[in-house]
Amino acid sequence: MKNKIALFLFLVFSLAAFAQGDAYGEAVKKCIKSNGTMAYYEDVMEQMYDMLEVQFRDVNVPDTVWREVKKGKKEAMDELAEMIVSAYRAHFTHEDVKNMNVLYASKAGKNMFEKDALTAGDKKVLSAFYKSETGNKIVSSQDSMNEAMGKISEMWSSEVYRGAIALLSQKGYDL
Template sequence: MNIGRLFLTLFFTLSFIVCAFGQNFQEKIGEYLLINGTHTQYSNAYDQMFEMLERQFSNENVPSSLWEELKKNKEVEVNNVLTLLGAAYQKNFTETDISEMLAFYKSEAGRQLVVDANTLSENQRAEVSQFFGSEVGQKIASVQKELAADVSQVSEFWSRDLFKATTEKLSAKGYHLPH
């Protein structure tokens, strides 16, 4: 009986540690996707989809209150796509890789690279070059094609599902896309 309890205690302790490790890794990926501009990119894509839908449904006289209601899940939807993207990053990078990427994008050069690469100072250009010449920078380059394919697929599914769900909600309220 004591061996069984010891086994269960050890099992649950290890499970908790593994789960906490995975969650910490996911949190780092989430922070990376926030700081490198990915969150902003998908937030803007969400807004653009609604702008497009509002144009497409312009003849239906959809009340602005309904549009606001439909848009209220923005952060949930953006976080959903970031979670899906996180799986692609976790597939291609280690937690150490993500930590190094985070450190770079938190630096002045990394932040400026995200804002406007054309205005990097000479020192910042040197930092960027050093980062992309590093082991993790080389890894980014080596997995870029596969990562881009994964990101593209996630983006396509996310935007299609979001579009479909939104048009279905509008349809349920009696508003339809013109044929």
């Protein structure tokens, strides 16, 4: 009987931890979409595809093959998001990420990413945010996050590039 209770409690706590982890990941994904991180990396992927098309111009890769190569974009972006979630998890709590999402959803948060769009009121909101516990964490972890993001970017982009080259090679197109 004790074993059944222990097993039940283990399952309940495991599911609760998984659900919390999933909620955390979804909150980070919302955050990195709002702050422009995902749009930046979507542009990186498009630039990589353009570069590959130039590199493979002499081997006449048909459009149908390029469309197939580009189908990997969604999966690559999903993998990137998971890698970024891992970096956030090392620096920020779920509450921190929720606070970031509240900021990014606000007028001041949206204006923060637009050139010359900050009003005096926006600056006050941002100043107050960066004086908060979450804001202090963002500032104090900036170097560490930049380092983590640099490693993620390098690892991810080389993996995506190698995958595209491998698919092209598999289809019979080599440099």
